[in-house]
Amino acid sequence: MVSHPGEQEVTSEQKVRSEQQVRVIRNQQLNEQSVLLTLEAPAIAQSAQPGQFVNLACNKFLRRPIGIMQTDRNTGLIKIGIRIQGEGTRWLANAQPGDSLSALGPLGHGFELANCRRIITVGGGTGVFPLFFVQQRCHELDLESIAVCGFRSRTDSVLTGDYAGLGCRTLFASDCGDLDVPGHAAQALLQLLSDLPEKEGTAILTCGPKVMMQAVARIAAEYKIPCQVSLEERMACGIGVCLVCACAVKNGGEQGTSYQRCCVEGPVFPAEVIQWST
């Protein structure tokens, strides 16, 4: 088994349980900075839940966490969307059909869809990739859903056709005003909620830049709609050992703060427990 630096504390049992070699089937360029990788990963495709992620080895010291965007249990294929941020994501975005990648996953605690009558996803930046999996699951469950996605511009936008293809209602926002709604995804959510007659049973699920998610959580609280947020903290091991990803959460009902591992207890948390200021 391949050993990667920075994983000394990971027991062999943990590695055997979740490390797998996944084959790249397709690499689709979405725009200048983003690609869609189709991977042959039957074990991940079988058990992954929306909001979970894979931790992929790359050319750098540590693995890079990437949300699972789509799964097909029949073919064993999964899709992930990668936006190039630095060297690790650049290396992953250059993976070619036939290449093999070392993946740990599916990891983390995903979104809760039970007891919801309507799901609204609000994504910005790379958040639109993992939230696509939520919309895929809503489609499978025949659950009413609305996708709100925010981009800088039409040129920067990704997956708009794929979201629309799922049959959910969509609202695409862009900072420069060349999509459905001018402004940020949170502003589009506000517009959507003000027009939405019946909100009982609705849940808001969000992923993207922290400032956007904080605004989404505030709007959800104003409308008394339950909200779940997916945090994109920096990670290392991805399996709960190194504590690099510790994030501050409120202690139930008290003023104090405690820390939870974003890679195990998260990345998805109820919005009301997040300590946004830390």
Ligand SMILES: Cc1cc2nc3c(=O)[nH]c(=O)nc-3n(C[C@H](O)[C@H](O)[C@H](O)COP(=O)(O)OP(=O)(O)OC[C@H]3O[C@@H](n4cnc5c(N)ncnc54)[C@H](O)[C@@H]3O)c2cc1C
């Ligand atoms: C649970 C989870 C799911 C994610 N899902 C996706 C996804 O579906 N698609 C995708 O493209 N990216 C996703 N990310 C972000 C991705 O992991 C980072 O962009 C990546 O680790 C950066 O590595 P790098 O070597 O390219 O950049 P680095 O050289 O390490 O950093 C380059 C820039 O990226 C920023 N960065 C580094 N780590 C993170 C991070 N964890 N989150 C946000 N910004 C970071 C740095 O601050 C820096 O500005 C996810 C992150 C997490 C924690």
Ligand code: FES
């Ligand atoms: S990344 Fe190591 S504990 Fe979360």
